[in-house]
Amino acid sequence: EGVQPQDYTLIKMEVVPPFPPKLGALEGRRVFLAAATLRPETMYGQTNSWVLPNGKYGAFEIDETDVFIMTERAALNLSYQKLSRVPNKPTCLVELTGQDLIGLPLRSPLSFNEIIYSLPMLNILTDKGTGIVTSVPSDSPDDYMALQDLKSKPALRAKFGVKNDWVLPFEVVPVINIPEFGEKSAMKVCFDLKIKSQNEKEKLAEAKKLTYLKGFTEGTMLVGEYAGMRVQEAKPLIRSKLLKVGQAVTYSE
Numbered sequence: 492e493g494v495q496p497q498d499y500t501l502i503k504m505e506v507v508p509p510f511p512p513k514l515g516a517l518e519g520r521r522v523f524l525a526a527a528t529l530r531p532e533t534m535y536g537q538t539n540s541w542v543l544p545n546g547k548y549g550a551f552e553i554d555e556t557d558v559f560i561m562t563e564r565a566a567l568n569l570s571y572q573k574l575s576r577v578p579n580k581p582t583c584l585v586e587l588t589g590q591d592l593i594g595l596p597l598r599s600p601l602s603f604n605e606i607i608y609s610l611p612m613l614n615i616l617t618d619k620g621t622g623i624v625t626s627v628p629s630d631s632p633d634d635y636m637a638l639q640d641l642k643s644k645p646a647l648r649a650k651f652g653v654k655n656d657w658v659l660p661f662e663v664v665p666v667i668n669i670p671e672f673g674e675k676s677a678m679k680v681c682f683d684l685k686i687k688s689q690n691e692k693e694k695l696a697e698a699k700k701l702t703y704l705k706g707f708t709e710g711t712m713l714v715g716e717y718a719g720m721r722v723q724e725a726k727p728l729i730r731s732k733l734l735k736v737g738q739a740v741t742y743s744e
């Protein structure tokens with residue numbers, strides 16, 4: 492954890508029923524993967540969610556109806572932020588591993604893809620955010636390379652039981668134009684830096700720095716309610732709207 496508090500937006504990615512046997516105890520509840528993001532304005536371009544296959548997760552009671560799947564650490568933080576049925580104490584209904592979550596169909600706010608799937612990523616940190624990440628390959632180099640790896644490596648899909656239909660139909664969806672990098676900035680920067688896989692962490696850190704800063708300062712929205720607006724201006728508007736309609740909550744750590 493850094494010195495500065497980080498203010499995330501938790502995107503409520505709804506698990507589409509019927510639930511698989513592992514989630515059977517949650518039947519009748521509204522169950523969400525709670526994904527921590529710093530880029531709520533990119534949610535139009537979601538293609539999947541990421542989980543750490545051997546990571547430990549739980550299904551935690553947020554209120555009478557809603558259940559969030561995330562790490563226990565995040566559930567504890569949320570319980571101090573009034574997001575727990577029992578104040579200051581997380582209630583875990585089901586213990587889960589990341590592998591249990593792979594292949595869950597999700598309906599996520601603002602996403603042009605109506606149904607997306609939960610997929611494995613190996614670079615997820617369990618001591619940051621919720622341990623669940625929503626994937627926007629147009630604007631995140633990490634997401635772009637992890638999705639490319641799954642698309643191009645049948646053995647990687649097989650290793651984690653990932654079906655072709657959860658990955659192959661999903662293309663990069665343009666969301667933001669950056670003058671220097673175009674409308675698929677993550678793809679362009681990964682290509683320019685000759686990044687070959689999600690394992691090239693140093694190069695990916697460089698790619699992230701380039702796209703993250705330029706996206707915020709020079710990016711323009713291409714889609715959605717605020718198409719044509721600068722990212723700087725659109726970001727707080729999109730975030731507020733997601734919070735207001737109950738499709739997201741704030742989370743700081």
Ligand code: A2H
Pocket residue numbers: 497527528529530533614615616617618619620621622623624625626627630631632634699703
């Ligand atoms: B961002 P910071 Cl489009 N492990 O969301 C690894 N990465 C995690 C994580 C975890 N436990 N929790 C969150 N993240 C990712 C969107 C996005 C993000 C875009 C572009 C850049 C970007 C879609 N993925 O992040 O270390 C989440 O991915 C680049 C920094 O707290 C979250 O925002 O600064 C970001 O990292 C938080 O990283």
